Amino acid sequence: MKIACWSGPRNLSTAMMYAFDNRPDFTAVDEPFYAAYLARTGRVHPMGDAILAAQPQDPAEVVAKLAAPEPEGRHVWQKHMAQHMVPGVPRDWIRDMVNVFLIRHPARVVASFAARYDRPGLDEIGFVQQAELYELTGGTAVVIDAADIRRDPEGMLRALCDAIGLGWDPSVLAWRAGPRAVDGVWAAHWYDAVHRSTGFAGAEGPLPDLEGDAAALAEAALPYYERLHARRLTV
Template sequence: MSEHPIYFLWATPRSTSTAFEWMMRQRGDLICFHEPFGMAWYQGPEARAPRPAPVDRQRPEATFEKIWNDIQDAAEKRPVFVKDMPHHTDHLWSDAFLDRITHSFLIRDPAKVLASLHRSYQKAGMEDGFEPHEISFGPQQDLFDTLKARGAAAPILDSDDMLEDPDGMVRVYCDAIGIPFISDALSWEPGARDDVLWYDGNDEIWHASLRDSDGLKPMPRKHVDPGDLPPNLSAHYDRFMKHYTVLYPQRLRPEMVTG
């Protein structure tokens, strides 16, 4: 049986990546996985997260090897699309692993990522607590640099560019990774998004906007002032921005849109 492509979108949290994934799910020609290595990283027996998962959320079957095997098995049937965070896999970046994947990246202004995290934590009644590594700006750049050094620079899509012109930028993205553009995939019916809830199942906190949306529609670019963030979050801004500003000039450009 022939092997089909395995497309990975490497994102940070709160980067509109799940909306992008939902669009890819509407295509109908891809087997899609939602942050599969995150399950191993947070909940599996080899968990690497800075905070252990509660006992009732631990997943003893979720080993990194099993998840990678499941993805490769799926690719024997159809092309596969995976949305995940680079920090979930940075210990797996062997030549064999990286070579099997068609890589791409979704980046977002750190001020907007941090503001979105703050809103989500407030809804959950949680402290704004995380390790910088698990927001994945550093691992994003590390992976991009690793691929580029190996002669396989991957396309980068910026969230603001995509939201400002979803039709045009998704066309550019599809062309960059070598798949057909399907315009109908940019629209969908509002509703529950159980396929992308694997940790606490709380759609209201993490995916309310996606649940209530009916597609990727053009949205005006908005500015978020990092100075308006709580001090414990704004303290991360400069560090994250150093990584973002390396990747941003190398992104797919709006002027690449044709037709």
């Protein structure tokens, strides 16, 4: 089984990758289109040169690797940033994957991402692209909200496994602290909190108070989030 998990930045996506990479029957792939995205957009990101050197910049090469057969009995968790799917990056291949959409309230995403990245735009936080990609799946993908996972990790991950036809393994609930072999080269900048973790953090508190550009960005993203939130998996 090849599972493509579509997220945006600061959205529990690395913890989910660690959870499934921790299963003995899984391997994981960390943001395989990152270099292709930077090459096509010219955006300046932390550690951008290292990312461009570490991954294929041709999206067709990335797609070919993602579609290649895995050893028998192995599954793959593909961690994808939806905003990486810019014009020129193929999308049709996702119909051959088991697609999972990981969403988080835009106020939380914006508050966290803007603390690490100056003045992000709507096209950089993934909500529009998540909605587009969900429609490309014909509405058959599973949607799961990060807030629900943090409130009830076992219940939600059991429900996710059931929804995609995957057997349950409790090893997804805890992992060792520190980096993992699957980490992209950008982990040194972005993954400090998850490297200190050994499992999912507890339930989140109230939504952050945003002002100015940050508040406007979260408001612009909200309709796309709500569209998928209405289809989210519940227990």
